Amino acid sequence: MSRDLHAHPSFFHFILNRELDEFYISIALRFFALSMVGIFLPIYLFFKLNLPLPVVMYFFIIFAIFFALAAFMAAKIASQIGFKHLILMSIPFEITFFFLLILLPFFRIPLFLVSITGAVSRGFYWIGHHTDLAKFTLRKKRGEEVGLAFFVNTGAALLGPLAGGLILTFFNFTVLFLIGSLILLISTVPLFFSKDVHEKFSFSLKKVFKRASLKDAAAFTSQGIAIGSSGVLWPLFIFLILGGYFSLGLIGTLSGAISAFSAILVGKFSDKLGKRFFIRLGAFSFAGLWFFRTIVRTIFHVYLITLFAFIPGMASVPMDTLAYSKARFSKRIEEYLVFREIFLNLGRILAYLFMLVTASYIASFIFTGIAQVLLTLF
Numbered sequence: 001m002s003r004d005l006h007a008h009p010s011f012f013h014f015i016l017n018r019e020l021d022e023f024y025i026s027i028a029l030r031f032f033a034l035s036m037v038g039i040f041l042p043i044y045l046f047f048k049l050n051l052p053l054p055v056v057m058y059f060f061i062i063f064a065i066f067f068a069l070a071a072f073m074a075a076k077i078a079s080q081i082g083f084k085h086l087i088l089m090s091i092p093f094e095i096t097f098f099f100l101l102i103l104l105p106f107f108r109i110p111l112f113l114v115s116i117t118g119a120v121s122r123g124f125y126w127i128g129h130h131t132d133l134a135k136f137t138l139r140k141k142r143g144e145e146v147g148l149a150f151f152v153n154t155g156a157a158l159l160g161p162l163a164g165g166l167i168l169t170f171f172n173f174t175v176l177f178l179i180g181s182l183i184l185l186i187s188t189v190p191l192f193f194s195k196d197v198h199e200k201f202s203f204s205l206k207k208v209f210k211r212a213s214l215k216d217a218a219a220f221t222s223q224g225i226a227i228g229s230s231g232v233l234w235p236l237f238i239f240l241i242l243g244g245y246f247s248l249g250l251i252g253t254l255s256g257a258i259s260a261f262s263a264i265l266v267g268k269f270s271d272k273l274g275k276r277f278f279i280r281l282g283a284f285s286f287a288g289l290w291f292f293r294t295i296v297r298t299i300f301h302v303y304l305i306t307l308f309a310f311i312p313g314m315a316s317v318p319m320d321t322l323a324y325s326k327a328r329f330s331k332r333i334e335e336y337l338v339f340r341e342i343f344l345n346l347g348r349i350l351a352y353l354f355m356l357v358t359a360s361y362i363a364s365f366i367f368t369g370i371a372q373v374l375l376t377l378f
Contacts, residue, residue: 026087027129029187033180035160036167037098039252042232043239044173049104055111057356060232062115063122064348070123071341075334078127084191086128091184093121098177126341131333158256165249216326217343219378222371223319224347226286226312229368233351234293237361238302251302255309262310266317275318276378282315283375290369294362315375322378347371 045056078086097118100109167176235248242248270278289311296305327336350371355364 025190026187029183029190030125031157032160033183033187034094035157035252035256036164036183037176037180038231039161039235039248040164040168040173040176040245041101042236043245043248044101046236047239048173051111053359054356056232056236057352059111059115060228061349061352061356062112063119064228064345064352066116066119067123067348068342068345070120071127071338071345072123073120074124074127075338078131078334083128083131086124088188088191090121090123090125090128091188093117093124094184095181097121098181102174102177123341127334127337131327131337158253158260161249161252161256162246163249165244165246165252168245168249215377216339218374219319219376220340220343221347221350222374223316224344224349225351225368225371226290226347227344228348228351229290229364230312233355233361233364233368238296241296241299241302247299251306254303255306258307258309259313263313263317266313267321270318270321275322278318279315279322279378280376282311282313282318283372285311286315286375287369287372290365290372294365315372319375319378 042056042060045051045059046053051059074086081089097114100114100117103109104111104114164176167179238251239248242251266278289305289308292308293305296302323336323340327333327340351364351368354367355361358364
């Protein structure tokens with residue numbers, strides 16, 4: 001993987017752009033830590049703690065609601081502390097989230113409190129993350145650089161699920177959460193080596209919705225539905241088939257590897273062939289993928305469908321690129337990014353509510369597939 005990265009034409013800009021350089025290193029460490037835990041979180045709640053499925057869905061609904069609220073809060077305070085400090089602020093919440101998860105089997109901790117703690121961390125982090133990319137990527141190479149960011153995210157996360165699976169096979173969730181916390185602490189170090197973006201700006205939620213585009217809102221909601229289904233429902237579904245932590249981690253790593261390398265190609269060619277062309281192609285392909293997921297019944301099926309992990313990035317990489325461009329040239333970067341997070345989380349909520357009402361993975365996958373057509377509105 002190292003040789004491929006050095007061969008990439010944007011790599012030299014990556015090295016020369018100090019803001020992105022340190023940012024990429026930090027997010028690589030963070031994504032590795034979270035990828036160790038992320039795919040196993042719904043498994044922990046449902047299979048390890050034996051929480052009823054509706055309770056698990058409520059956990060993630062609360063998470064999504066407070067994620068959106070935290071994003072709004074983050075934008076409000078960013079002008080006071082800067083965006084890198086915002087990312088730094090997310091770390092104590094994330095580590096507290098991990099420790100609360102460790103304590104859940106032993107103490108009667110309100111589940112909504114655990115969910116809110118994790119949500120605040122993600123809301124603070126993602127506003128800082130997206131603002132950094134919107135500000136420091138170059139316009140003419142934004143697709144390529146967002147593809148590289150996606151590559152770094154998923155590339156760093158390649159071994160995370162496999163490492164998490166191995167830890168759970170030989171140890172337990174407590175060890176997994178502790179190791180994740182340690183890596184999160186290390187991820188803050190690169191952010192101390194560059195100045196922060198510290199701009200005074202006014203922010204109003206009323207203005208966010210006044211300037212909102214209904215088409216963008218629908219597309220982000222659609223993207224959020226896919227994120228919710230991919231991050232929670234799909235792991236629960238395939239764990240019932242695979243039956244082991246290592247197998248689930250291996251699937252996560254294989255999927256990440258395919259996604260990472262395809263993101264580089266999509267980012268590069270979307271700058272040349274047109275981002276909306278890839279969004280439309282990716283939207284219909286992703287819809288088809290969700291329909292095919294409804295017929296997965298065996299371990300062989302799970303591995304076969306994983307080979308198509310390049311499809312989600314066909315839409316998400318150019319869509320993220322356009323979102324950063326729209327944020328940058330709206331001259332209200334923070335407002336647009338909060339608008340984005342609100343509707344992404346609305347999509348997550350809809351995915352969890354649909355599962356809550358139908359109690360059917362198959363119906364939820366069909367719903368997710370149909371929703372992907374809305375990506376073409378972006």
